[in-house]
Amino acid sequence: MNRTKTVALVVLIAVASLPAVAAATSVNVTISSVDVSPAEPVPGDEVTIEPTIENFDSSSAGYFLDRVRVIEADDGPDPKEYAEVKNIGTLPAGSDRSVPLSMSFDEPGTYDLQVNVSGRDTDQNRVTRLSYPVSITVEERYPQLDIDADDSVAGVRADGSVTVANSLSSPIESVELTVGGENVTVTNRREVLATVRSNASRSVEFDYRADDPGRHRVTATLTYTTAGGVTDTVTDTVTVRTETERPQLDIDTNTSIAGLESDGTVTVANGLGAAVTNAELTVAGDGVTVRNGRSVFTRIADGESTTAAFDFRPSAAGDHEVTATFAYSTPGGATRTVTETVSLQADPLRDSVALDLSTRQGGNSQAVTVSVLNGGNAPISNVSVRATSPNATVGRALVDRVAAGESRTVRLNATLSGDRAAVDVVATYDVARQRGEAAASTALTQTPGTIGLTGLEVVPDGGRLRVSGSASNLGTTDAQSVLVSVVDTEAVTPTAPNREYFVGTVPASDFVSFDVYATATGNVSTVPLEVEYLVDGQRVTRTVEADAAAASRALAAGPDVDPNSTGGGSLLPLVVGTVVVIAVLAVGVRAWRTRRGGD
Numbered sequence: 001m002n003r004t005k006t007v008a009l010v011v012l013i014a015v016a017s018l019p020a021v022a023a024a025t026s027v028n029v030t031i032s033s034v035d036v037s038p039a040e041p042v043p044g045d046e047v048t049i050e051p052t053i054e055n056f057d058s059s060s061a062g063y064f065l066d067r068v069r070v071i072e073a074d075d076g077p078d079p080k081e082y083a084e085v086k087n088i089g090t091l092p093a094g095s096d097r098s099v100p101l102s103m104s105f106d107e108p109g110t111y112d113l114q115v116n117v118s119g120r121d122t123d124q125n126r127v128t129r130l131s132y133p134v135s136i137t138v139e140e141r142y143p144q145l146d147i148d149a150d151d152s153v154a155g156v157r158a159d160g161s162v163t164v165a166n167s168l169s170s171p172i173e174s175v176e177l178t179v180g181g182e183n184v185t186v187t188n189r190r191e192v193l194a195t196v197r198s199n200a201s202r203s204v205e206f207d208y209r210a211d212d213p214g215r216h217r218v219t220a221t222l223t224y225t226t227a228g229g230v231t232d233t234v235t236d237t238v239t240v241r242t243e244t245e246r247p248q249l250d251i252d253t254n255t256s257i258a259g260l261e262s263d264g265t266v267t268v269a270n271g272l273g274a275a276v277t278n279a280e281l282t283v284a285g286d287g288v289t290v291r292n293g294r295s296v297f298t299r300i301a302d303g304e305s306t307t308a309a310f311d312f313r314p315s316a317a318g319d320h321e322v323t324a325t326f327a328y329s330t331p332g333g334a335t336r337t338v339t340e341t342v343s344l345q346a347d348p349l350r351d352s353v354a355l356d357l358s359t360r361q362g363g364n365s366q367a368v369t370v371s372v373l374n375g376g377n378a379p380i381s382n383v384s385v386r387a388t389s390p391n392a393t394v395g396r397a398l399v400d401r402v403a404a405g406e407s408r409t410v411r412l413n414a415t416l417s418g419d420r421a422a423v424d425v426v427a428t429y430d431v432a433r434q435r436g437e438a439a440a441s442t443a444l445t446q447t448p449g450t451i452g453l454t455g456l457e458v459v460p461d462g463g464r465l466r467v468s469g470s471a472s473n474l475g476t477t478d479a480q481s482v483l484v485s486v487v488d489t490e491a492v493t494p495t496a497p498n499r500e501y502f503v504g505t506v507p508a509s510d511f512v513s514f515d516v517y518a519t520a521t522g523n524v525s526t527v528p529l530e531v532e533y534l535v536d537g538q539r540v541t542r543t544v545e546a547d548a549a550a551a552s553r554a555l556a557a558g559p560d561v562d563p564n565s566t567g568g569g570s571l572l573p574l575v576v577g578t579v580v581v582i583a584v585l586a587v588g589v590r591a592w593r594t595r596r597g598g599d
Helices: 549-557 571-598
Strands: 011-015 021-023 028-037 046-055 063-072 081-091 095-098 101-104 109-121 127-138 144-149 158-165 172-181 184-186 190-196 201-210 214-225 231-243 248-253 262-269 276-286 288-291 294-300 305-314 318-329 335-347 353-360 365-374 380-388 392-394 397-402 407-416 420-431 434-445 451-461 464-473 479-486 492-495 500-506 511-520 526-535 538-547
Touching: 028 109, 028 127, 046 063, 046 081, 046 109, 046 127, 063 101, 063 127, 081 095, 081 101, 144 214, 144 231, 158 172, 158 214, 172 184, 172 201, 184 214, 190 201, 201 214, 201 231, 248 318, 248 335, 262 276, 262 294, 262 318, 276 288, 276 305, 288 318, 294 305, 305 318, 353 420, 353 434, 365 380, 365 397, 365 420, 365 434, 380 392, 380 407, 392 420, 397 407, 407 420, 451 479, 451 526, 451 538, 451 549, 464 479, 464 500, 464 526, 464 549, 479 492, 479 511, 500 511, 511 526
Parallel strands: none
Antiparallel strands: 011 127, 021 028, 028 046, 046 095, 046 101, 063 081, 063 109, 109 127, 144 158, 158 201, 172 190, 172 214, 184 201, 214 231, 248 262, 262 305, 276 294, 276 318, 288 305, 318 335, 353 365, 365 407, 380 397, 380 420, 392 407, 420 434, 451 464, 464 511, 479 500, 479 526, 492 511, 526 538
């Protein structure tokens, strides 16, 4: 980058940590702070140094400010003065005042300055002087230019841009940008930007054309004026390469995998300034098999582009080259050829397919759910999922395609011929012109329907024993023709209304309630019940003993005896009942006698 005399600046402001304080007989004043702006001035900028003078509450009088000035520090008895303000006014006790002083610096460098304050108290007219050191460093800086100009074709207009970035602490004005080149024609070569704010940027676009092939220099020149009135320039130069006229070819190949066919495109852009005819595009590869690699175009107009698709398959992993050749005729009848080659990286094929199995338990008709997980980097197709088992008949399923990183789920229905079946599942598939296989195993189980009598309760009912409960199916298949009956023994006899109870069908994991009746001879401890049912065509018979001791004792004691009570506690209700009856009879007799006496 070539630059003329530049204007750039950085400023460092140092202020003494301990301000000067003077205490007179009647006033107590100080320079409490000094502010400098702009923080980063450049040569010629207007710089403001603003001290703040404070008259403390402890002062007994006001302080009249005679003069505030900025001088060069340590410059002897007659220092150089940069700015001065006189007769500022009175500063009452407990107040402060800021006094701005303006100056500029024409040259970069470090300036050691001092703020001097001279004043007197309003009571005794005694003079008090204050001082405060200030150090300012000014460095040259300049706006930045950035030219963006791509390589071009000889005789073809191209686009470019220039970005102007103002990194100065103040705006630049009267900004003018010109762009020119060596053997380069620029259409809009001059642009007036007027003002560019501090820390802002502006971009200007331009058109350029190089008529001859080769390398050409493009130069941008920026002329501007700083806030301090200094006018300067800055330049930037880049070199652009201009090639002989030819159409542009752009080859785009997707991410490829060894052995897997992928898609690619070639875009032909005609920027010659005239149409091309009789064009033929061919695509070939090194270590790459190309399919549909030839395209023919009758005419491609100037400024137009066309895209042709092709398929390619790398033979192995690694780096390969794909070359596009475009042959065409110019308007003058000349035949020309342009070639473009790109490199592509073929990844190794990663075949990683797994099966995730889950089962739905039930009777002899169950299902196996198979998730085909493709963890490889290539899609799989023609997926066939099948299962085998010595104790079950299992279906099969087909899946068209599973993309890389995805999964597909199928369901295989199974019919068991026994209580348990081991199932082996195998999935075969095509991946990158080869056959793959994944396998997994699971087990199917079934629990035949089993009827248990639950919640049994025996209670006396009109001189009989009523047995209530539920016929519960504890298995995973249905139980059919379920019959619950009272077993006839020497002490227990089935009786109406239900000597037996036909429950019917009890589905898997379900129940049906029942009631049966029996008469007992003497005290019995249990009532035997028989349950019969069919499971998978097989008749099952079971006998269950229902606890009847309490109900039998209650039945023997009489209909008013609680079956849950003991013998020792039965006298109290009888006594209470007798007392109640006597009381009722006494009340009745008394009422009868009263009526007789009234008569």
